[in-house]
Structure formats: structure tokens, C-alpha cells
Amino acid sequence: MPKILLVEDNEMNRDMLSRRLERKGHFVIMAHDGEQGLSLANTEMPDLILMDISLPVMDGCEVTRRLKADKRTRHIPVIALTAHALVTDRVKAINAGCDDYDTKPVEFGRLTEKIHNCLVGKKAL
């Protein structure tokens, strides 16, 4: 069962997204801010990370940069969750090293497809 780390500060979204992912057969661990996300990524070594970009304490871009700078966590695919329309967020996320992105509010079908692609190594760059 693939292990997914969900880093999301909003409790409702975290709860909703984690439950839906679990229904799809994923094992989900959660972090509510950037710092926690970073430490969980290091200790749990998830197969994939869903990273909200606007996070308290440490933002998603910074977390991703650190993950990608670390040899041990570099290989973990990171899907950024960015606000729609703010193209700049998306650009920041990609420049930070995210492997893919999806806009919030998430369209669950599209997101699961992206997750699947990343996990099987198909679609992400």
C-alpha cells in the first residue's frame, strides 16, 4: 500500500483529502505545517508527498527545496497543491523542485490520476 504524506494546514481539507485517499487504497500520514512535513518525510520516507504551498511555519516551496536538496529524500515525488489563477505560485512550486502540481480546490479524479502517474513513474517529468 503506497504511503502518502499529506502536508496541509486546513483541518477540513486534510481530513477530507486523507479520507478520500484512504478510500482509494492509500496509506496516508498527515502533517499540518511545513516543518512537521519535513520531519515526517525524513522519518517515514513516504512514496509520495502532497504538498500545500501556503503553509504556516515553513512554506511548501521551502520544504520541497530542502527535500530535493537532501540525497535521502530527493527521489520522493512531490505534487504541489497551489491556488488556482496564481500562476506565480505554480511557477514557484515548479522552480522549488515539485514534480507535478494540481490546483485547489482539487478535482479528486484528476488528482488521483496524477498520484497514480507519479507512483508508477509515468506522467510526472
Next chain:
Amino acid sequence: MSLQNLSIRRKLILITMLTSSVALLLSSASFLIYDLISFRHLLTQDLTTQAEIIGYNSAAAMAFKDEPAATATLSALMVKGDIVAAVLYSPDGKMFAHYFRNGKTLPAFLPSPSREKGYRFKGGSLEVWHDVTLNGEHLGTLFLQSDMRQWSTRAKRYATICLVFVLISGFLAYLVSSKLQKVISGPIVHLEDTMRMVSANKNYEARAVKSYSDEIGSLIDGFNTMLSDIQHRDAALRGANDELQTRTRELEEEISHRKQAQEELLKAKYVAEEASRAKSTFLANMSHELRTPLNAIIGYSEMLEEDAQDSGTVATVQDLQKIKSAGKHLLALINDVLDLSKIEAGKMSLHLETFDVSGMIEEIVTTLQPAIEKNNNTFRVHLADQVGTMRADITKVRQILYNLLSNACKFTDHGAISIDVDQSTEEGLDWLRFRVTDTGIGISASQKKNLFQEFAQADTSIARKYGGTGLGLAITHRFVQLMKGRIGVESQPGEGSTFTVSIPAQVTLETVGHIPAEGSSDASDTIADMQTDRDTILVIDDDAAVRELMSRFLMKLGFNVLTVASGEDGLRLAKQVRPVLITLDVVMPDCDGWSILSKLKADSELSKVPVIMVTIVDNEAKGLDLGASNYLIKPVDRERLAVLIEKHRITRSKAVGGSNKSRPSHGQKRGEVEAEASERFGHAENLTSRR
């Protein structure tokens, strides 16, 4: 002082006096001369008469040679004071008798009696000869000599009188001319005085007084006219000057007013910009804040919907679907408002890239398929042959066409919808024209006016019936403007509408507003224009996300990037643009990457272009056999890709003898990057093997 420089007064007096003196002198002289001549004539006659009388009286004495008688006769001349000598000469010329006054003597012989009877003036004396005859017998000659004493006395007196008269008349002439010259010189002097006064005091109100209507009078008139002209002009000048000063003052006031107004405007502008910034920030924050709960609403309703479907409670499913669709509508609304506010704040930026038009249309049609089918419409796409790629903001072009097509779907029921794309050249510019035609409800002329305005759906009832925010066309319009394109509409109510959008085939960034500050410098990299000094890489992949990611990544490395969704289009484009490198996916819907690779390598023009396979299919041997330069398995390690591309760039620049041209930053970093990359590549292999 020479004569010419004398004052007019003196000149006039002099002229008058000279003239009168000359006239007087001439007349006096002529009178004197005439009088003296007549007087002499009279004297001559008188002496001649006396000679005749004496001759007659002394004839007997002569005849009888009676000298004493003759002398006595002659002595009678004593009473005549002017006769100085009287002599009787005998016919043989000898002096017979004589009379001399004051001891005067005459020669004894007749002094050259040139004429028998006559007279002559000699040395201030008058001499007269007279023949003495008796009964026709010549007895001798009488000679009389007068000293003309009366004549000279008379002449002297006359001369004196004349002199006195001339002097008196000269004095009188002086007096008269002195008085009379004023008639002429007076006005002239007055004129001169006036003139001097005017020029000294600059008082143009002074006037010369005209005394007579002669030439000087005219001169004074002329002078006065001139003065009044000058005065008028002076007054006019002064008036103009005053007005000028007034105007200048007014202008200064105006300028200071304007400056004040300008400052106020600047302040207002600053305040407005602040407000606009605040609005944009507010909208951005707000939309984020709105989206987070929406995210939950949509997510949970989807979850519950799935649950309800599993448990078969159809009514609940429908209600949950309503919640979900309302949430999605709200989301679309928020997105539209945010887009529009960004356009208004000038913060909507263009991300230009070169893309394949047909691929983009295909994507849109796929997305729209449910909307097309919903109202049982037929759909047709027509692309003109020459339509290839365009350089524009693909997201915005897609949204423009998506908006127009979804409108067409929304307002058409059991009808036909079509999109026609062609390319044309206008004013030296290539344009792509998209025509979206439907057979729907159409738009009336009055509705057309507000069609592209925000929140202006053609009719309020439309919102109720069809939904929508009324922002779609406004955003479409703004997007078209942003890319310097045109949008127009032809429509008949009840018959359908045709929207025509023309966008330059090569959109440029000249006047596009800049990215907001939060965009950082990375963002500006992504919008880097298709620079001519950059090499082009062609990305062939059916996945839009991969194309976008690849495109951004490769642009950051300093390339122009061209992306296509299908292998066939990739082949065509490769021939057109001659990329320096091609990345190729294997699994694509219309064809497989292997065949494209074979075709690329079979083409004499393209066989030298390195091809990097980027795919999920783990069959490196096959790829390399078919001629690929490298083989990367997804997810691709970017650094590995960067190293490979750098290698090809160096090989290529060596081949063309221009290795110095390659970017030093990449060159320097190369070793380091490669070392790290090989390590990273190991991870990628691990990842692959773990699968």
C-alpha cells in the same frame, strides 16, 4: 559758420537784403548812367551853341584881323566858369586870339583839328571846334575847351544821393525782412521746438500749432498726423503690453492651479493605486480564503455522493450533486472575478510559448465533450491546411476558445456548433483566425453593445435560465486585447451567432503589464520571449502537464521550447523549425514514439538531430537501436536531463566550431552537475527497479 549753416531767420534776412540791395544798386546805377550821359549831351550842345555865338561875334574881328576885338569877344567867356580855354586859329592854323583861365596855355597852333566842326572828350575835358565863317568865307577855327566841372559835380552829388538812398533802403529792408521772415521761419522754429520737446520728453501728446495753410502748414499737419499715429501706436502697444501682463499673470495663476491640480491628481493616483493594490491583494487573499472552505464543501459532497451511490440512496445522490455543482459554480465565479481583477490591476501577464494549434483545439474539444453532448448538439472542427504553430499564451488562448465554445454549447439546443481555424497575412503580420459558430438563440443588436462588458449578460433572464456569471465574454475580450488581437460577433436572434477571434501568430510582450512582485525573477524567466539567439528544443508528448513542465524547465536552461501533442505534428514541426534536440514520448494516443523515432532518423535533414526518449516504457535497448541518443525513464531526473542537453550543446557547438559561444555558466558547472547527476541517476534506476 558757413552760409549754408546759418539759421533760417538769418538766411531769410540775408536773402531779402541781398536781393533788394542788388535791385536797388542796379536801378540806381542805370538811372545815374542815363542822367550823366544826357547831361553830357546837354553840356556838349551848350558848348557847341556858345562856340557858334562866339564864332559869329568874332567873325568880323577875324575878317579884319582885329585881334583885340577878338580877344575881347573871347574874354566874355569869363562868366562861364567851366570854360578853361578859348582859342581862335587863323585858317593857316596859327593862334589868332585866345582866352585862358587860370593861366592855362594851349599850343600856338591848332591842336589836331580832326574835324572841321565837332567835339571830343579828352582827359576829363570837352573840346569843341567851330569854323568861323562870314558870308560863306572861312576865316578861321574857334576852339573851346571845358573842364566839365558841372558834370563831375553832378556825378558826385548823384553818387552820394544814391549811396545814401541805398543805405537807407538797405536798413529799411533789414527791418522789414526781420519782421516778415517770421512768417516763414516762425512756424519752422516752432515745429523744431515741438519736435525737440517730443523727442526729449517722449511726450507724443504735444502738437505743433499750424499758423498758415502753406507748405509749412502741410508739413506741420504731416508732423501732427505722424505724432498722433505714434501716439495711437504707443497707446495700442501699452494696451497690448498691459493685456500681456494680465495674461501672463492669469497664465501663472493657471499654471499654479494646474500644478496644484496635478499634485492632487498624483496624490489621488497614488491613493487609487494603493487602493487598487489593496483590492488586488484583498481579492487574492479572499479568493484563497473562499477556496479553502469550497475545497471542503466540494470534497465532502463528492465523498458523500460516493457513499450515497454505494448505499443506493438516489435522492441523496441528487442533492449532493446539487451541492457539488453549486460549489463548482461558486468556484468558477471566484476564479472569473479574480482573473478580471488581475486584468484590471494590469497584473495579468502573458506566458508566451510556441505551440501546435491543432493539438490545443483537440484538447479543448475533449474537455468540452460533455457540454456538447448535453444539449444534443453536433460539433465540427475545421482547420485550414496552413495552420501550424503559433506563439502566444496557450492558457489564455485555450480559455478564450473554451469560453466561446462553452457559450455556444450552453445557448444551443439540438443545433450545430463549429470551429474554423485559418491563417492569413494582414499588414505584414500573420494572424490566426478562430471562428466559433452556433445555431443557438443568437444575440440582438442592442444586446451586442454590452456583450463584452463585465456582468452584462445579454438579458437578466438568461442568467436565470442558463446560469453563468456574465464574466466569460468580458474575460475573453480582455485576454484577446492582452495579446493584441481582435474579437467580433455576428448574430441574428434565433438564428445563431458567430464569434470571430483574430490573434497574431506571433504575440509579443512589448506592452504587456509586468508580473506582480510576488512572481519573483523566476516568473520572468518563464515568459522569456522566443529569442533568436536561443536554440530550439522540440518536445513531443501527449501529456499537457509534461509539456508545460518540460517547457518551463528547458526555457530556464536557455532554450526556446516548442511543444506538440502528437507524433505526426512533431515530425512536421521538426522539419519547419530544425530544433537542436528533440524529446520524444513513446506511448501516445495517435501513434507510437518508436515509429516517429524511425521516421526522424530516416529523414536526411533530421537524422543528425539528437533525440532523447522520455518515456515510461523501459526499453532502452530498442530506443538506442532505433537511433535515440539517450533514454530517460519517467519520472525524469531533471539534472540528468540538464546534463544530457548540455552535452549535446557542447558537441554541437564544437561541431560548428563555436564552442566559445556556449554559455560559460553551464560550461563551468558542468563537471559538478554531471558528477552529482550520475549519483542522482543511480536513484532514478533504484526507483525504476523498485517498481
